[in-house]
Amino acid sequence: MCAEDGCFPGLYWSSILSNPWLSDGCTMIISSIWGSCQVILSVNVLSGEVSRISSADSNSWDVLTLDGDNIIAVSSSPVDVPHINYGYLVDKESTSTAWSWLNVSSPPSECSEKVKSLLSSLQFSILKVPVRDVSGSVTKGAAKPIEAIFVSSKTKRNDSFDPLIVILHGGPHSVSLSSYSKSLAFLSSIGFSLLLVNYRGSLGFGEEALQSLLGKIGSQDVDDVLVAIDHVIDKGLASASKIAVLGGSHGGFLTTHLIGQAPDKFVVAATRNPACNLALMIGTTDIPDWCYVEAYGSEGRNNYTEAPSAEHLTLMHSKSPISHVSKVKTPTLFLLGAQDLRVPVSTGLQYARALKEKGVPVKVIVFPQDTHGIERPQSDFESFLNIGVWFKKYLP
Numbered sequence: 001m002c003a004e005d006g007c008f009p010g011l012y013w014s015s016i017l018s019n020p021w022l023s024d025g026c027t028m029i030i031s032s033i034w035g036s037c038q039v040i041l042s043v044n045v046l047s048g049e050v051s052r053i054s055s056a057d058s059n060s061w062d063v064l065t066l067d068g069d070n071i072i073a074v075s076s077s078p079v080d081v082p083h084i085n086y087g088y089l090v091d092k093e094s095t096s097t098a099w100s101w102l103n104v105s106s107p108p109s110e111c112s113e114k115v116k117s118l119l120s121s122l123q124f125s126i127l128k129v130p131v132r133d134v135s136g137s138v139t140k141g142a143a144k145p146i147e148a149i150f151v152s153s154k155t156k157r158n159d160s161f162d163p164l165i166v167i168l169h170g171g172p173h174s175v176s177l178s179s180y181s182k183s184l185a186f187l188s189s190i191g192f193s194l195l196l197v198n199y200r201g202s203l204g205f206g207e208e209a210l211q212s213l214l215g216k217i218g219s220q221d222v223d224d225v226l227v228a229i230d231h232v233i234d235k236g237l238a239s240a241s242k243i244a245v246l247g248g249s250h251g252g253f254l255t256t257h258l259i260g261q262a263p264d265k266f267v268v269a270a271t272r273n274p275a276c277n278l279a280l281m282i283g284t285t286d287i288p289d290w291c292y293v294e295a296y297g298s299e300g301r302n303n304y305t306e307a308p309s310a311e312h313l314t315l316m317h318s319k320s321p322i323s324h325v326s327k328v329k330t331p332t333l334f335l336l337g338a339q340d341l342r343v344p345v346s347t348g349l350q351y352a353r354a355l356k357e358k359g360v361p362v363k364v365i366v367f368p369q370d371t372h373g374i375e376r377p378q379s380d381f382e383s384f385l386n387i388g389v390w391f392k393k394y395l396p
Contacts, residue, residue: 005144008050009034011041012175012203022069029053029071031062033204036126036147036196037178038062040073040087042097053087053099058126060179061085071099076180078151078194079122081111118189124151126178129231131200132223141208142200148228149178149196150237151188162193163242163267163395166229166258169196170249172213172221172294175203183384190388192244192395195232199224199254215297217250218319222257229265241267244391248272248335249343249372253321256351259332260324268394270333270387273343273372276351278316282308286341295319325354331361333390335383337370363390 012033020028026046031038040054040061054061059077064084066072071087084104091098111119128145153162165187169176176196184194198205199221201213213220232238245266247255252274259269275281282291292300295316303312317323332355336348345366356362365386367379374383 008052009204009206011043017063017065019066020063022066029063029066033175033177035204036149036176036198037204040071051097053097055101058124058178060177072104073101077178078124078149078180078184078188079119081115081119081180115185119185121154122151122188123154124149124178126150127228127231127235129224129228132227139208139212141206142212144205144209146200146202146224146228147198147205148231149176149194149198150232151184151194151196152237153193161237161239161242162191163244163391164193164195164229164232164238165391166225166243166245166266167194167196168225168245168247168251168254169198169202170247170251171203172199172201172217172250172253173203173210174250183380186384187388187391190392192391193238195228195238197225197228199228211298214293215295215300217253217294218257218321221254222261225254225258226262226265240265242395244268244270244395246270246387248274248374250275252276252343252348256321256328256332257324259330260321260328263327263329266330268332268391269330270335270390271348272335272374272383273337273340273345274321274334274348274351275343276320276347277322278320279308279313280322280350281343281347282313282316284344284346291316322351322354325351326358328355328358328360331390331394332363333387334362334364335374335386336364336366337372337374337379338366338368339370340372342372 028043030041032041038060039052042051042053059075061073061075064072073085074082075085076082086102086104087099090100127148127150130145134143200209233240243266245255252271255269255271256274256276259266278291282288289304292304296303334348334352336345338345352362352364370379
């Protein structure tokens with residue numbers, strides 16, 4: 001399915017309320033990804049009618065619960081902390097599906113004056129970025145522009161640009177949303193602009209765009225990121241000489257690919273549990289089927305085996321960042337979870353050792369108790385604190 005401009009892209013949800021039904025018994029209220037935003041939808045399961053009922057802004061929304069036929073939800077943006085909203089139908093007696101939203105005062109969501117001041121100095125927008133070199137074999141949905149969320153200071157200082165951090169989500173079939181992240185707000189607060197790229201293969205842009213990445217990892221996704229970077233440079237939003245890159249999991253795969261395929265583009269890099277070598281990863285990961293499908297495309301389902309052939313391993317090596325490691329010169333920080341079963345720690349360590357062997361500045365931090373997400377509060381805090389220090393060292 002191809003998502004036409006501004007039209008419903010399909011349902012992309014990760015959770016649903018235990019009771020999502022309105023009193024008519026046929027209308028569900030759900031949160032779903034729509035481009036770079038999460039929105040609230042009403043879905044009539046009898047008529048098939050789908051309506052976007054959250055506010056038509058660029059914030060992201062999430063349903064918390066229903067209060068009868070009313071909705072309690074939370075909304076936020078990269079520059080606005082989460083706040084509670086109360087939604088109700090404007091006219092319950094008519095066939096109109098217009099909803100109104102009230103901002104609910106919520107002391108727990110209040111933040112300090114210092115945080116408010118820092119966030120008030122920031123702005124964000126969702127950029128449309130045309131993709132490059134679209135061939136006749138690409139589907140209509142895969143030829144449409146990608147999106148990137150750009151976060152920056154409202155004031156430009158002395159005709160110079162703040163350093164830019166390019167931030168890449170994992171998955172690859174996930175998405176960077178226009179919602180609040182304390183970790184990314186921290187990076188903004190210490191003087192960086194942010195570019196969150198939703199390359200083709202991300203959720204929320206229609207099935208054709210999503211499926212287009214299968215078999216093309218390490219090339220199509222890398223090119224989309226490079227196009228997005230060039231787009232903000234050409235628009236006068238960033239300097240080509242002050243760019244950092246950050247990603248975890250498949251975002252780490254992209255980070256280490258980018259510093260190898262475009263070695264002069266990035267001043268500094270940081271990566272969390274990166275998939276650097278699929279040929280090594282496939283023998284120890286808990287998702288070996290992922291390696292096959294992403295590397296081969298849909299035919300990977302038929303090629304999948306627990307005993308990869310030399311041909312399979314050769315292809316996976318060629319799709320991996322390790323195949324470009326000889327060209328890397330970007331100082332790189334590695335943050336690795338020792339208990340990671342998805343992208344075992346050995347893959348990141350191998351790549352880091354290869355960089356160290358050729359004299360590239362490297363720092364490795366291993367979190368002994370963490371798994372793939374590095375989500376334990378102390379580890380998450382230390383992770384982004386070290387990222388900030390590492391980036392400031394090379395982009396003061």
